[in-house]
Amino acid sequence: MPDAPSPSSPPRSGTLNVLRVYLGPLKWQVVLLAALLLTGTGLNLLLPQLLRRFVDNAKLGGGADVGLLARLAGLYILLAVGVQLLTAGATYVGARVGWTATNRLRADLMRHLLSLDMREHKERTPGEMIERIDGDVTALSNFFSQFAVRVFGAALLLTGAVVMFYLTDWRVGVGITLFVLVTLYAMNRVRQKGVEPTRQERESSARLFGYIEERLSGLDDVRSLGAGEYHLRGFLRVQREFFRRSTYSWRRRSLVWQLSMVLFAVGYVGILGAAVGLYAAGAISLGTAFLLYQYMNMVEEPIDQLTQQLQDLQKAGASLGRVGELLALRSGLPEGTRDLPEGPLDLRFEHVGFSYAPEDPSVRGVLHDVSFCLPAGQTVGLLGRTGSGKTTLTRLVSRLYDPSTGSVKLGGVDTRDVRLASLRTRVAVVTQDVQLFQASVRDNLSFFDESVTDAEVEAALTEVGLGGWLSRLEEGVRTPLPTGSLSAGQAQLLAFARVLLRDPAVIILDEPSSRLDPATEAQLTQAMTRLLAGRTAIVIAHRLDTVARADRILVLGDGRVLEDGPRAQLARDPRSHYAELLRAGRLEEEGVLA
Template sequence: MNIPLRQYAALLRNYLKNQRASIVWLSALLVAGLAMQLINPQIIRYFIDSAQGAESNRALWIAAGLFIGVSLVQQIVNVISVYIGENIGWVATNKLRGDVAEHCLRLDLSFHKSHTTGAIIERVDGDINALANFFSNFVITLLSNLLLVVGILVLLFVEGWVIGLGMTVFVVFAMYAIQAIRKYAIPHWGRLRQISAEFFGFLGEHLEGTEDTRANGATSFVMHKFYSFLRKWLPIRIRAFMGWAAMWITTIVVFTIGNAIAFALSAYLWKKGAVSIGTVYMIFYYTELMAKPIERIRTQMEDLQKADASIVRIRELLDTEPAVRDGIGTPLPQGPLEVRLDRVRFSYEEGASTLENIDFRLEAGQVLGVLGRTGSGKTTLARLMLRFYDPQDGEIRLSGVPIRDATLQDLRTRVAMVTQNIEIFQGTVRDNLTFYDDAIPDDRIVGVLEELGLRDWFASMPDGLDSTLESGGGGLSAGEAQLLAFARVFLTNPGLVILDEASSRLDPATEQKLEAAVGKLLERRTCIIIAHRLATVQRADRILILENGCVAEYGDRAALAADPGSRFSRMLKTGLEEVLA
């Protein structure tokens, strides 16, 4: 799982380019801190050598003051650099998190059907959190620590080539050992991130379906699967931890070897009289100081091994192309839209056709009633109209414009769909109806609510349009949620409205209340009604009956009703609910 350097560079370039000033300041502070770390051992050597031969304490006071002053300034510099580095990482990871979330929202339904919500959340949040240090100060800290090591080696070479060469051999050995352990540990972190995503995907899915789980007595099954995940997770986590532990133990061993080399070389040079006791202490100080950057480099490598796995997974997600591509921008005309399907074929899976040879034309302003048994392709037809999926063959045109040529935003503004499953989001009444479109005035929203018969419900809201609705529609009846969905359609003013069994959850009283509003909604608009009640399709101009993904019957509703041999006529005689059961 080795990531090419160009991918690291691309991520850093894309998400740090707007923070150049902060990066310059961070670099300057880290270099200043590096310089002070190199100066302090020189001050200590001067202090020790002066203490041995000085007749007055003046030199000692000066050295002590310099050491304390440099140490204080160094701590201040460290605090400021940590603050700037964390801020850089926060801004960069939030930008990346936003880009990944936006990319997921652009992906078509086939992606979301094949990935659980929890797995996607783990990608958007968990993987990106693992990159926080990578963005905040990874490169700068790594370079500054490497420069610190090089600076120490240069100063040691100045003191003597023997001590300089010995410590250089130690550093090369240390870097090689750490890199070798890192290569061993990387794959385990990748597998750990993957099973983490699977686990949270499973957990999110079953927490969302708690009521069904308990109602069907499936709690034991869910818990069995839960513990199965934990049993699978544990050995992978152990291997990942062992990789971290191996790096930690390797660092301890390496530092011990470094101290032994420094001790041996210092003893040899001191016995020869080549160095003073102050220089001996300085060599030890530099050796101990060298342990810090090597330890930081090890930590950076540990973070990098986590980042490696996360970068791969995020890169794979960002490289996932939506199966539904945006159009070239051909505008859809205003007003009611004509609908034309020309030999449309579609299947969710290769070799299993869902819709076959669908061919019909619906004039602008007309209402089409779509009937068929469960699984006949009614809802799939609606999804194709909104380009949640694209057909494998054939073409769909709205007022002569192929929907592949229109932008997705334009298409989904001009075509609106209301389903029987209504999503109510945590937020205000206004935001749930307008989806944060500030261009829609409040008086228009209130007017639509009143027109739909929601005057009393709206009057009961404590803060009016600013009242907060619960996620999932808690506190709302099915009828009220359905009527709010109709209000959304009214506010977007589309040219084509698709009602996918939108009144199936309504009680008769609420359905009657809705009828008048639906009549107004359909004025100067084309409508496709997917229904399983006779009353719903009585307003249709045309009838389309699907069977096993094919057109079983299509024609004028009145003509089909008057034809004793038509399927629609038999449905009317038998009872629609019985025929479609």
């Protein structure tokens, strides 16, 4: 399956950068959103003017123009309904823009994770990765989907309200301007205190998800060994840390709205005092005094919105930092520029050495000066004790890792010079534990590739001996395949069918018959014969019967090549390691029969 490309210039940090990268392509929807917000804000600012005229005319008592009051009331209701409709439209467009942007971010994160090498994936649990992609991006989704409507709209309304204060009375305008500046400055300073605690909260959440995922994946072992109580205590420790950091983070974030309540209590006292004083002095009418109070509401409303959004901004800021850390990770496997040649491929190891921690000389290497050549179209049986380096060797072929020293060549091309997409297409791996998805048989074989036809899937299943099984399925290849519904042998055969669909040049089989009974193993051996015909193959095996048809045998010991040669020749040589293994196997079999 080809590697996904890297994310398209994802931002490393900073809210403005995220807005630019992910909202930029949605500029026309953003323009529509701006138009809705501007129109709604303008109408909202006009409503208190209508109320002022209504109050001033109603104060005349019997001399009031009833017709004018009715028209003002009708116009007020009409504009108020219009404001609500425009607000609803802006909310819808804003949510659509926000979710579209963050869905792109999710896709970029997933694509980036798929492009990382195995070192990075080994250092992080799947639960932590899920929390990074889902939890952190959901926090950003909530922020994005409301940011334009609440923050941009609130900023427009706040600016308009301050301007209206100046138009009403410049002295009140100056006082309100100072109040707004002091409030925003104080709230921004307080907001910063919540960013780091929120980041730590997200980190503890990721550890909690990782802990749960690991225990659920090993649930059979936990139960069978009676370790449930121990793991439950561990869960409570992780949960307790998450709770402690969550409550501390909430307290730090709540300082913003607590400060807002205090400042606005002072602000309302000030504006009411100014309105009463100016009215008593005859400088303003009763309607204008009421107008000042209404515009003070319009100052409070957007700052309240900003206060709420600042708390989301705290979460978003922490999430942005963690997402940025993830996007800053770079694969240790540099992308090559060449494609593998067409046709069968020979495999060559030239003085290959490998360590999982090359930067730490105290960590012993896994492979040491490994050299061998496997001609195109031949199969090598890879033998050796557990820990001898067999699986590591195959990981270098599929380029999950690069050798620390020496080179691995396919078709005469160093794997480090090959494009990963080309290599993944031409090299297929079948592991002991076959991963099945809760999807149809077809999707399990094609990996959800719509270009693969049902007929091709049926042919691959028939080729590996699953034709009879397929004929019993009600919906054929479209039948849902729940996880765990297949036996170990059927799962291995299904994995063989996956490989046949791809038609690779090189196949790696990692102990394909290790968990099978003799009858199922015989069926699997027949499928293997068809699968490996004409292809270069490496078969890792503990059972010697599995490699009985291999062209060559390669024996590893302690990370070194102990033996390499044609299988038949090594079997005839009584001094060879392979012949010794055959004798040990026969003696064991005779002992069992006796």
